[in-house]
Amino acid sequence: MVLEKNAVPDTTPPTVDSSKFTAVDNYNGTQDQLSGAAGAIGEADATVRAYRWTDSNADNTVDAGELAAAITLGASEADGSVLSAQIGDLPPGSYKFVITATDSSNNESAKDAAHVITLTLVNGIQPTVTMYTYGFDGGGTGAHTKQLNAGSTAANIRFDFFPGETIVNGVMVLNFEGITVDTNDQYNAGSWNKYTSSQISNGGHTVTLTGVNRVSKQDIAFMLYNKVIPAPGTYYITCTIDADGPGNTRTESVEHKIAIISVAP
Ligand SMILES: [Ca+2]
Ligand SMILES: [Ca+2]
Ligand SMILES: [Ca+2]
Ligand SMILES: [Ca+2]
Known part of the structure; x- marks a missing residue:
């Protein structure tokens, strides 16, 4: 023991x-x-x-x-x-x-x-989730740059944005360097629409879309027509998106960028 x-x-x-x-x-x-x-x-x-x-x-x-x-x-x-x-x-x-x-x-x-x-x-407040993809000519597989000849007229330029989260009454702001947007250009956030003059500001360099409703990874498409490509250089098309617009559970996303590369012909 x-x-x-x-x-x-x-x-x-x-x-x-x-x-x-x-x-x-x-x-x-x-x-x-x-x-x-x-x-x-x-x-x-x-x-x-x-x-x-x-x-x-x-x-x-x-x-x-x-x-x-x-x-x-x-x-x-x-x-x-x-x-x-x-x-x-x-x-x-x-x-x-x-x-x-x-x-x-x-x-x-x-x-x-x-x-x-x-x-x-x-x-x-959480920023809107970064985009799923953003690019030219189809977006999902599209490039982040598009090369065009300086001084040429591009009959159409297409780019697409696929959001990274569901957008409800969202606000999307795009800024265009080197080219301007007008009421002949169109976007599709459910159906194709020409821009109204109230959506265009900053001398055609800014477009603001309100009331955007998309589920995550659902396309928002953009078409530009008959743009004269500016002098050689890099021209960004930037965008931000706020997934709930004026709602306060999301703030706007980081800025996303794609670029038109103008080259000497
Ligand atoms: Ca102890
Ligand atoms: Ca004390
Ligand atoms: Ca906290
Ligand atoms: Ca918001």
């Missing part, structure tokens, strides 16, 4: 290295997340919590009443890491959280300023 003493009670809380925590900064509508790298917590299987801290009296000390309710992040892994856990759908801003770990003997580490992580979140 082996004699064993009762183990000494565990009265030591796990160590916490708050500098090993990092955030995943998600766009509005998706919860932001916090995770800890290896060594973040000094014991395995500790319950890890985050308390949002508002330093109301600005003394850099965690005082009574300054911590919000605990958010349980989960249990520490064998290497002291903590898997990603949700911390709420936080708008852009700076946030402080006190991180604690509680072992199986219910020893919780200190809720003090030495165990704070400061998060700077910047992602607000």
Whole structure:
């Protein structure tokens, strides 16, 4: 028979290295997340919590009443890491959280300023998802450049934009360098239409389409007629699209570019 003493009670809380925590900064509508790298917590299987801290009296000390309710992040892994856990759908801003770990003997580490992580979140409304494809002569397989002779008249120039997400009441803005758009030119976001003068601005260099409805990867086609190709150079046709137009769950996409390359004949 082996004699064993009762183990000494565990009265030591796990160590916490708050500098090993990092955030995943998600766009509005998706919860932001916090995770800890290896060594973040000094014991395995500790319950890890985050308390949002508002330093109301600005003394850099965690005082009574300054911590919000605990958010349980989960249990520490064998290497002291903590898997990603949700911390709420936080708008852009700076946030402080006190991180604690509680072992199986219910020893919780200190809720003090030495165990704070400061998060700077910047992602607000999500931009419209980048296009699926944008190009000349069919788009899906089309090129991003089209070479034409300077001074020639191109009977027609076609390009197509395939959105990367569903567009509902969307707004699309195109800018044309070197050539101008007029009311003989057409677009197709469901059927072919000539531009109205109200859609054309900036001396024919800008077209604005409103009320665009397309599902993801559904073609928006453009035809230009009888354009005189300008002096040799590169002339971009850029576009942006806002998937919900004036709606506020998307902002406009990054700018997409294709180019007419004018060459000396
Ligand atoms: Ca312990
Ligand atoms: Ca304080
Ligand atoms: Ca967020
Ligand atoms: Ca919008």
